[in-house]
Amino acid sequence: MRPELEQDYTQYVTAKLPRLHRIAYQLVGDRHRADDAVQDALTTLYQKWVRVREVQNLDAYVHTMVVRAALNDRRRLWSKVLLWDRPPDVAREESASADVERQVLLRDALRALPDGQRTVVVLRFLCDLPVEEVAAVLGRSEGTVKSQTSHGIRALRRLLNVEDFFVLNGGAA
Template sequence: MRPAWEQDFTQYVGARIPRLHRIARQLLGDSDRADDAVQNALTVLYQRWPRMREVQHLDAYVHTMVVRACLGDRRRWWARVQLWAAPPDTAAVADDPLVEQRMVVRAALRSLPEGQRTVLVLRYLCDLPVAEVARLLGRSEGTVKSQTSNGLRALRRALGQGDLTGVTSGGVG
């Protein structure tokens, strides 16, 4: 790869890696596995970078790569091994008043079945339309709609409330 392309790649990835990691962490429920999935996707992107000038919607393309890396991670047998009953607590920012709310929502999301959790993260955290989520996951739009509805119902039950207003990308991230 030419040095100018490497610089373009570094700038592109540097600007987008926090969002990509956040999406992967929500899909996988684990920061370390999210790091691995993002790194795997970016390794493939690096190998393809000289051809990426031809891609019209590069951000959507990279987003799809990360989602597929997350889905692939969940299919691996070793990804199902869990050495502790609950993930260790992560350090919270003391000045953030929504930390407790985010922790509760994350725990509720982890309690959902994998398909519902994935659809909710893609629909509400990533703000993707139904058609795009269906395309990403290889499911019908009707399946995405029903999983969204069932997931929201289960999330409301888990949170003990009927209204999820404000629990979107700002409340989950």
């Protein structure tokens, strides 16, 4: 690749990487697998950069690549292999703030959702995508997206015991 094209690619990826990783992490629930999904998508993007950089909505295109890479990762048989009987402990500060507590509660609740509902909820609310775009990214009908969004939100409310969640959130609705 020509140096100026490589520089464009590097600048684009550097600016978008945190958001792409956050999306992948919310979909797969594991930092390492999220890294793998983002890396797969960005490797493909690099290979196609000469043609792809002229796409009308490059952000949406790359976003779709990451979502599909994350979903493909979940379909691989090795992703279901557990090496331990429980996840390793993650080091945390003794004085966890309410923000951290809310994030952990929300992350755990998202992980408890079925794959389809979690994917739709993440795309709709974390990525702020409209129903039409989510349907296009996932190859589903808009009605299915709406239904899965509704079921996912209802399940999150139940899992989070909404009253407890709002108390942690400082009483904000």
